[in-house]
Amino acid sequence: MQSSYSTRELAPQQRRQAWQNAIAEIYFPLELAFLGSRIFEGTLEAWRLGPVSISRNCSNGLLYRRHEHHLVEERDESFLITVPEISEVRFVQDGQDVSCQPGGFLIERSHLPYEFSHREPASLWVLKVPRDVLEARISRPERLATLRFDARSGAGALFVDMLRIAVARIEEFDDAARHLIGGQLVELLAASVTSDRRVLSGSSSPVKNAHLYRAEEIIRSRLGEPDLTPQSVADACGISLRYLQQIFEAENTTVGGHIRSQRLALCDQRLRDPRFRGSISEIAYDCGFGDQAQFSRTYRARFGRTPSEARAEARRAG
Template identity: 40%
Template sequence: MHLCHHTTLLPVPERQDYWREVIGSTYFDMDLRFTERQGFYGQLWNWDVAPFGISFLSSSPTQYQRLRQHINPHGDNHFLITIPERQEVHFSQERRSVRCRPGSFILERSDKPYEFEYQNDNSLWVLRVPDSLLRARLRLPERHLFSEFDRSQGLGAVFFDFFRSITHQVAYLDDRQTEPLLRQLIELFALAVEGDQRAIASEDSGLCQVHQQRVEQYIREHIRDSNLNPEQVAAACGISTRYLHKLFQGEEFSVSQWIREIRLQGAVADIRRSGTGRTLADIAYKWGFSDQAHFCRSFKSRFGITPKEARQPGG
């Protein structure tokens, strides 16, 4: 679904309240503060491709505050990938901050209070990604929250070029065509941030980080093995099962939960992709589910609908 919002035709006194409503409906609840009391302008184009959102906004200087009262602990959380076009933006959360200049991009999380602002007229792209979907590919997105990533070269440029190609064509594609492209885009994003030398050389990248990377790689390479379990992963990576569980302590998913999440995210992508020519049973087995009934129960528990319902238009 494509929507366009703009303040041009509104009386000046009504523009800021209107912009608050637009931002809340496009992203989530926030408080907004405006530098320019007179003459504020804003326009926003939004494409919703469930479960993703792509938006492009231009506005006068604005500060966006995500406060604790805005956050529903039982609601759906998202990450935002922000790509400024004209001026730098500033993101701060939990006493840490990052500035992002045109030619770069940053990652933000929505489930904790933050401030986001730009002090001059600006334009920026924003990609909204469900928390669970990004974590299925990038197990610890928090490692990359306060880094500015270069979009002009290397994998960052590949990610941005693919993103722009999608935005140029999204108006001509239906959701079933666009959704798998956006999943590929998340794969490119993960490769870009994982390959950043600062992440590789950070203080978190000691022996523990090495083991984490080996574990993640092994799980992804063997995700279609229905017998994949923590004991097998630990043995293949040369660590104890106890240490493997310790690597996942404090994270959203345990080892087994993360394996299941990767499988379910892969399965739902295949089910919703048009023209796969596969039965639901084939897809279940492809992603490591040896029991069809267990697959259906897990799928409905995770997504709220059955695999058959997900295959229907609008599922």
């Protein structure tokens, strides 16, 4: 599905409000301040690929502000991965101020106030990813916000190349293939950011960060095992359970909580994926939950709806 907006056919006095409406439709509500040219010009196109979307945003200089009042009625958090093509952009969130030139990309978090701006005319590629989809690949994705990543080589360059290729050939694919491509884009994004040492470097020492990375990898690869426990993760890492707990406590979480969160995110992803035709109980068991009733209660507490409601909602949207 494609959405397209352009100011070309509009009277100059109508363009700014039309652009504000288009931005709210494609991303979420924002306050806009128009910079530079008196007559605003912009084009905005967006394409759905399963739970994620790609957009191409071309416009004169702009300042976008996300305020606290925009968050009051927002429930589902998203991350915007923004790739500037022709001009430098500036992003301010949570006390961090970062600029990004072509050849890199930024990650923005929807559930915190922010400012995003470019003074010169800009062309931006933007991948919008729901938090649960990103969290299924990258633990605690909020750590990525305000980081600038390299897109000139390696996985970062491949990620940006695939954004462009996916849009260029999107009409050749059916809905199932688009859903698959959306997932592959998120996998490439995860590969590019997890190869950056900053993603795992918090307040812990390099040794603790190495154990944290190893534990995260073990948990992601063994979510389907119902007997995956903090002790078994510690054993696989070759460290004591207490030491492992201290590492996760430094990240403001627990080992058991992280395992549960990753399992729930994977279940939610599969419930919303039209390719997964299995029953809800099969999805729960495949993701490591041994008790379907307990899974349903935990899922509802996390997402505010039952697994059946989530699947029905995804089918209606499809």
